[in-house]
């Protein structure tokens with residue numbers, strides 16, 4: 001049974017805490033927020049002690065792991081210090097995405113986790129759905145043949161406008177993680193961005209990607225749409241057929257290259273995913289299971305290395321915007 005605390009008690013910290021509390025393999029034993037009212041309210045809600053600093057939390061509670069659900073600039077600027085403090089204290093860490101909006105900080109966190117041998121995971125929750133696992137099985141068992149290309153779209157409506165690169169840094173760890181999940185590491189990126197009228201951030205993005213495997217891919221991203229119509233779409237094509245994964249978990253279709261007979265798997269209204277929040281439940285339960293089982297570190301799904309890899313692509317995309325050229329991703 002893992003003894004866990006959540007650090008940063010906004011909506012997302014509450015989502016993590018609820019999953020820990022419902023788990024049979026984890027115990028939520030404390031919460032922590034610099035904001036005393038938030039910490040007190042969460043402590044009351046979950047019936048556990050609340051702390052106003054990580055130092056106090058670490059001094060007073062015996063822990064195995066924490067969730068770091070702070071936010072900050074571009075939704076990731078406050079993750080660094082809590083992550084480093086907890087790794088230094090010997091705790092396994094599940095951190096929200098983006099791992100950081102600062103690539104140097106992201107690299108340091110991953111290096112620190114490697115140095116300590118502790119588990120470090122990122123909440124790249126979109127891949128933790130049964131249809132994505134089925135599509136991955138199709139890829140791995142050769143149903144698509146040799147992979148050739150992929151298209152990914154992720155668009156939501158987010159009017160927040162804190163900085164020019166907020167959209168690509170805060171949202172697209174998710175889409176790029178799905179792309180890497182199916183097609184592996186990315187070698188080069190060529191990116192174009194624009195700002196919707198009146199916006200500070202580059203709220204629309206088109207990225208062309210070349211994968212190390214030779215697959216070519218494309219990402220369309222936006223903060224200017226209505227996710228009620230469509231949140232995301234992922235299409236992967238190989239020599240023997242292609243699949244389309246619509247709306248994260250709504251429908252998965254396989255289109256064979258040499259037949260008209262499709263395979264369609266729909267999210268069941270009886271026992272399918274009940275909504276977006278189920279992606280948190282699935283992801284966090286997987287984290288609990290892997291940490292509690294003591295799996296080899298390189299088997300952790302959506303690890304710190306995966307979180308860093310997508311941020312490296314994002315920074316290369318921003319460099320591409322400035323240079324007008326395709327930019328290489330630093331090798332890992």
Ligand SMILES: NC(=O)c1ccc[n+]([C@@H]2O[C@H](COP(=O)([O-])OP(=O)(O)OC[C@H]3O[C@@H](n4cnc5c(N)ncnc54)[C@H](O)[C@@H]3O)[C@@H](O)[C@H]2O)c1
Pocket residue numbers: 007008009010011012013032033034035038052053054069070071072075076078081082096097098123124125170
């Ligand atoms: N995975 C997803 O699908 C998903 C969806 C939305 C948001 N997020 C991510 O979740 C994170 C949190 O989002 P939110 O909306 O709950 O943020 P929020 O700003 O509402 O909450 C963050 C909390 O962290 C606290 N905090 C900051 N630094 C702290 C520290 N050193 N010690 C203790 N507490 C500290 C703040 O006081 C605040 O209460 C962000 O990184 C965001 O990108 C992920």
